[in-house]
Amino acid sequence: MVFKSKIKTLAAVGLALSMLSLTVHLLLARxxxxxxxxxxxxxxxxxxRWDTRGSERDDTPAMLTPNIWSAVRSLKSLRPHAAPxxxxxxxxxxxxxxxxxxxxxEFHEIRSSICDLVAIARLLNATLVLPVxxxxxxxxxxxxxxxxxxxxxxxxxxxxxxxxxxHIVKKLPNRFILEENHPLMKIPSDSATPEFYLxxxxxxxxxxxAIGLLVSGGGCLQNLLTAELAxxxxxxxRVAFHALRFRREIxxxxxxxxxxxxxxxxxxxxxxxxxxxxxxAYHGCAELFQDVHTELIQxxxxxxxxxxxxxxxVNVDSEQQWLNGLCPLMPEDVGVLLRALGYxxxxxxxISGAELFGGxxxxxxxxxxxxxxxxxxxxxTEEERSDLYGPExxxxxPPPYAIPIIDEKERLAAWSKAGPRPRPLPPxxxxxxxxxxxxxxxxxxxxxxxxxxxxxxxxxxxGHKLIWQALDxxxxxxANAFFPSFDEDKSxxxxxxxxxxxxxxxxSAYRRTYRPNRRKIASFLLNxxxxxxxxxxxxxxxxxNMLVKSIGEDGLIEASNNTKxxxxxxxxxxxxxxxxxxxxxxxxxxxxIQGPDGRVLFGDEEMCPEWIKDELLQxxxxxxxxxxxxxxxxxxxxxxxxxxxxxxxxxxxxxxPEGDEDNDPND
Numbered sequence: 001m002v003f004k005s006k007i008k009t010l011a012a013v014g015l016a017l018s019m020l021s022l023t024v025h026l027l028l029a030r031x032x033x034x035x036x037x038x039x040x041x042x043x044x045x046x047x048x049r050w051d052t053r054g055s056e057r058d059d060t061p062a063m064l065t066p067n068i069w070s071a072v073r074s075l076k077s078l079r080p081h082a083a084p085x086x087x088x089x090x091x092x093x094x095x096x097x098x099x100x101x102x103x104x105x106e107f108h109e110i111r112s113s114i115c116d117l118v119a120i121a122r123l124l125n126a127t128l129v130l131p132v133x134x135x136x137x138x139x140x141x142x143x144x145x146x147x148x149x150x151x152x153x154x155x156x157x158x159x160x161x162x163x164x165x166x167h168i169v170k171k172l173p174n175r176f177i178l179e180e181n182h183p184l185m186k187i188p189s190d191s192a193t194p195e196f197y198l199x200x201x202x203x204x205x206x207x208x209x210a211i212g213l214l215v216s217g218g219g220c221l222q223n224l225l226t227a228e229l230a231x232x233x234x235x236x237x238r239v240a241f242h243a244l245r246f247r248r249e250i251x252x253x254x255x256x257x258x259x260x261x262x263x264x265x266x267x268x269x270x271x272x273x274x275x276x277x278x279x280x281a282y283h284g285c286a287e288l289f290q291d292v293h294t295e296l297i298q299x300x301x302x303x304x305x306x307x308x309x310x311x312x313x314v315n316v317d318s319e320q321q322w323l324n325g326l327c328p329l330m331p332e333d334v335g336v337l338l339r340a341l342g343y344x345x346x347x348x349x350x351i352s353g354a355e356l357f358g359g360x361x362x363x364x365x366x367x368x369x370x371x372x373x374x375x376x377x378x379x380x381t382e383e384e385r386s387d388l389y390g391p392e393x394x395x396x397x398p399p400p401y402a403i404p405i406i407d408e409k410e411r412l413a414a415w416s417k418a419g420p421r422p423r424p425l426p427p428x429x430x431x432x433x434x435x436x437x438x439x440x441x442x443x444x445x446x447x448x449x450x451x452x453x454x455x456x457x458x459x460x461x462x463g464h465k466l467i468w469q470a471l472d473x474x475x476x477x478x479a480n481a482f483f484p485s486f487d488e489d490k491s492x493x494x495x496x497x498x499x500x501x502x503x504x505x506x507x508s509a510y511r512r513t514y515r516p517n518r519r520k521i522a523s524f525l526l527n528x529x530x531x532x533x534x535x536x537x538x539x540x541x542x543x544x545n546m547l548v549k550s551i552g553e554d555g556l557i558e559a560s561n562n563t564k565x566x567x568x569x570x571x572x573x574x575x576x577x578x579x580x581x582x583x584x585x586x587x588x589x590x591x592x593i594q595g596p597d598g599r600v601l602f603g604d605e606e607m608c609p610e611w612i613k614d615e616l617l618q619x620x621x622x623x624x625x626x627x628x629x630x631x632x633x634x635x636x637x638x639x640x641x642x643x644x645x646x647x648x649x650x651x652x653x654x655x656x657p658e659g660d661e662d663n664d665p666n667d
Contacts, residue, residue: 078577079578084234091122091165098169098211099117106135107496108494109493110135114244115239118235119235122166128167165238217491218489269338269480271351272484273353276355278304279495282310284301287318325517327486333525334485341547346371349366376471481514484500494570512551513551556601574600
C-alpha cells in the first residue's frame with residue numbers, strides 16, 4: 001500500500017510539473033509573438049523594426065511625439081514685415097503709359113512673373129494691365145467664364161491691395177488696341193536688370209504710350225537687387241504673399257479639403273513629389289524608372305535637345321545625376337527618411353503635385369510605410385473640382401492613335417542600335433493589340449519615335465492643372481511640416497516646392513520646412529542600398545541630424561546661397577521679415593552671417609515695429625504659434641536647463657510657450 005501511495009504521489013508531482021512547463025511555454029510563446037513581427041517584404045521590415053523599439057508602439061497618435069512637430073526655437077522671433085520702410089509716394093496719374101504683358105509658363109512661373117511685372121511697373125511709373133496667361137488662353141475648350149488672370153486669382157483683391165503701389169487696370173484702353181502698333185518685347189528671362197528697363201523700355205513706353213512684354217522662364221527681373229532697391233523686393237513680397245489671393249471658389253474648396261485633412265485634430269505633413277516628365281528629362285533622370293517610362297523621358301529629352309532647351313547629350317548617366325543631387329528623391333526614399341526622423345506610420349501625409357509621372361504605383365514604397373496618404377482626389381470630389389473649371393463644352397474623345405506601318409526588319413534593326421534602354425515589346429504573335437494599347441502614350445511609344453500633337457483634352461487639362469496646383473499650394477503652405485522631394489523645374493529654376501518654402505519662410509519661418517541636401521542624402525542612401533529598410537541606428541541618427549539642421553538657420557543659409565540668386569520669392573529673407581525685440585546677444589544665431597561675397601546670408605532682419613509685438617501679446621490663440629503648444633501633450637522638456645529670466649527671455653516666454661526642444665537644431 002505504501003508503494004502504491006508513493007507511485008501516486010510521483011505521478012501527481014510529474015503531472016504538476018508538466019502543467020507548469022506547458023504554462024511557461026505558452027507564456028513565452030505569447031510574449032515572443034508580441035515582440036516579433038513576421039514580414040513578407042522589404043517594405044514591411046522597416047515597420048516591424050522601427051515601430052517596436054522601446055515602449056512606444058506604432059499605434060501611438062502622431063501628436064504624442066511632439067519633437068517632430070515642435071517649432072524651431074531659433075527662428076521663433078522672425079515675423080513677416082513687407083511694409084515700406086521709407087517714404088513711399090503713391091503712384092502718380094497720369095504716368096508714363098501702359099505696361100501690358102503675356103506670361104508663358106506653369107503655376108510657379110506665372111506667380112514669379114506677376115511679381116516681377118508689378119515691380120517693373122513701379123520702376124517705370126507705368127499703369128499695369130492685368131497680365132494675359134497663355135496657359136489659360138491657349139487651353140482649347142476651357143470655360144468662357146474666365147478671361148485668364150481670374151482663372152486662378154482674385155482680380156478685385158489684386159487691384160485694390162496694390163493701389164498704394166501701382167495703378168492697375170483690367171484691359172488696355174481701346175485706343176491702343178485699335179492702333180495695333182504695340183508688339184511684344186521678348187525679355188531676357190530673369191536676368192534683366194533695372195537698368196535694362198530704364199534704358200531700353202522706358203523711352204519706348206514714353207514714345208508710344210503703351211508697351212508689351214512677353215515673359216517666359218519664370219520672371220523678367222533680376223532676383224538679387226542692390227540694397228538701394230530693397231523696397232522693390234518688399235513690393236515683390238506684398239504681391240506674392242498678400243495681393244495674389246486665389247479666387248473665392250478655390251479658397252472655399254481648399255478650406256474644405258483642409259478641414260477634412262485635419263478632422264482627426266492631429267497635425268499633418270505635406271510632401272511635394274516633384275516627379276514631372278519634363279523636369280526628369282531636363283535633368284537626365286530617366287533610369288530612375290523602368291520600361292516604357294524610361295523611354296518616354298528619353299523621348300522628351302531628345303525633343304528638348306532638338307529645340308535648344310538643353311545642350312547636353314541625350315544619353316546621360318542617371319545614377320551619376322542622382323548622386324550629384326540633380327534628380328528627385330523617390331517616394332520610397334522619402335518614406336525611409338521620414339521614418340528616420342521619427343514620423344509614425346499613422347502620420348497624415350498630403351501628397352502634392354499636379355503631375356505624378358509613373359502613376360500611383362510609384363507611391364507603393366511610400367504607402368507601405370505610411371498608411372494615411374491623401375491628395376486632392378481623396379480630399380475632394382470630382383464634382384467639387386469640376387465646379388471650379390466653370391461650364392465647359394463637351395469634347396468628343398480623340399480617335400485612337402494610328403499606328404504607322406513599319407517594316408519588321410527595319411524595326412529590329414532600329415532596336416538593335418537603340419542601346420541598353422528598355423523599350424516595350426509588341427504583343428506575342430497571333431494576339432491582336434488590345435484597346436488600351438492603342439490609346440494615349442501606349443499607342444505610339446512602342447511603335448514610333450514621333451510623339452503626337454496634344455489633343456484638345458490635353459490642352460484643356462493644362463489649364464485645369466493651374467487650379468490643382470492652387471489647391472496644393474494652399475495645403476502645403478498651411479501644413480505643420482513640409483518636405484520637398486525636388487526643388488527644380490524643367491529649366492533648372494526653382495519650382496513649385498521652392499515657392500512653397502519661400503511662402504512658409506515668410507509667414508511662419510519657425511514651422512518645420514525641411515530643405516534636404518539631395519547630394520548628401522544620395523550618398524547616405526547609397527551606403528544602405530542593399531538593406532534600405534534595415535539601415536541601423538547610427539545611420540538613422542546621422543540622417544536625422546542632417547535633416548533637422550536643414551529646418552533651422554543652416555537650411556536658411558544654404559537656401560540664401562543656392563536658391564535666392566535664382567528666385568527671390570523662394571527665400572525672401574532678410575528684406576521681407578523682421579526680428580521681435582529680443583536681445584540678439586542671447587542667441588548667437590541672430591548675429592549676421594555673411595557669405596564669401598560679403599552678402600549677409602542670415603541675421604540682417606530689422607527689428608519689428610511695436611505694433612507687431614503688441615498684436616502678438618494681445619492674441620493668446622495666435623495661429624502662428626500653434627506648433628509651440630503641441631508639446632504640452634507630453635509634459636515639459638527633458639533638457640532640464642534653467643532658463644535665464646531676463647526681460648527679453650520673459651518676453652519670449654510670453655510670445656512662445658515653452659515646448660519640447662529635443663529636436664532643436666541649435667541644441
